[in-house]
Amino acid sequence: MTSDHAPPLLQARGLSFSRNDEPVFGPLDFSVNAGEALLVQGGNGAGKTTLLRVLAGLLRADEGEIDIDGQPAQAARRARAIAYLSHLPGLKADLSALENLDFLCGLHGRRRAQVPGNALAIVGLAGYEDALARQLSAGQKKRLTLARLWLSPAPLWLLDEPYANLDLEGIELVNRMVQAHLRDGGAALVTTHGAYAAPPVRTRMLVMEKAA
Numbered sequence: 139m140t141s142d143h144a145p146p147l148l149q150a151r152g153l154s155f156s157r158n159d160e161p162v163f164g165p166l167d168f169s170v171n172a173g174e175a176l177l178v179q180g181g182n183g184a185g186k187t188t189l190l191r192v193l194a195g196l197l198r199a200d201e202g203e204i205d206i207d208g209q210p211a212q213a214a215r216r217a218r219a220i221a222y223l224s225h226l227p228g229l230k231a232d233l234s235a236l237e238n239l240d241f242l243c244g245l246h247g248r249r250r251a252q253v254p255g256n257a258l259a260i261v262g263l264a265g266y267e268d269a270l271a272r273q274l275s276a277g278q279k280k281r282l283t284l285a286r287l288w289l290s291p292a293p294l295w296l297l298d299e300p301y302a303n304l305d306l307e308g309i310e311l312v313n314r315m316v317q318a319h320l321r322d323g324g325a326a327l328v329t330t331h332g333a334y335a336a337p338p339v340r341t342r343m344l345v346m347e348k349a350a
């Protein structure tokens with residue numbers, strides 16, 4: 139079977155979510171193939187973060203189906219396939235940068251041939267190995283979460299506002315990481331308000347609007 143006939147890495151059909159009977163989004167239909175990015179665009183409150191949390195399995199959809207590699211996205215498949223970069227850093231404040239990465243690799247595994255020390259250098263944090271997470275700036279924290287992402291073995295990246303808090307060099311770093319990940323056969327969903335940079339890769343668009 140050639141990759142042209144492989145099922146999408148991620149497919150959502152009729153996906154909808156509401157809170158207290160108020161619709162937040164949907165029904166949405168979209169798919170992302172290996173080697174592609176899906177830009178999830180929408181203004182504040184449009185439901186982008188909520189969608190990523192539903193895809194990551196942190197919230198339950200009201201209706202619809204999510205398939206990963208052509209199979210229903212149950213918990214074990216999600217855990218193996220998805221790396222979720224929240225807009226919150228989710229770091230252990232009293233552990234060092236390197237300890238945070240070691241801890242997260244212990245929880246989620248890591249790509250072969252990638253080690254935490256190298257990942258720190260790749261994201262521009264060489265020399266910060268022993269700095270406590272709480273002593274890092276917002277942009278440095280973001281870079282540390284990018285190092286974690288880089289170490290993840292998961293093919294499907296869910297990136298919530300990956301450019302937030304980053305300087306120009308950091309934005310280019312995200313774009314290079316996404317390009318390399320897609321070249322390796324991965325895929326990425328990237329939320330954006332539309333005003334940010336977007337990765338220069340093969341992209342699909344999903345435009346979300348605040349539910350009426």
Ligand SMILES: Nc1ncnc2c1ncn2[C@@H]1O[C@H](COP(=O)(O)OP(=O)(O)OP(=O)(O)O)[C@@H](O)[C@H]1O
Pocket residue numbers: 157162180181182183184185186187188189331
């Ligand atoms: N924990 C929560 N409890 C109640 N309502 C929430 C909660 N989180 C989000 N919402 C509401 O759900 C809607 C969608 O929010 P969401 O964070 O998904 O939007 P977004 O598109 O990511 O916005 P932004 O661009 O501002 O980050 C908003 O109306 C928001 O107020």
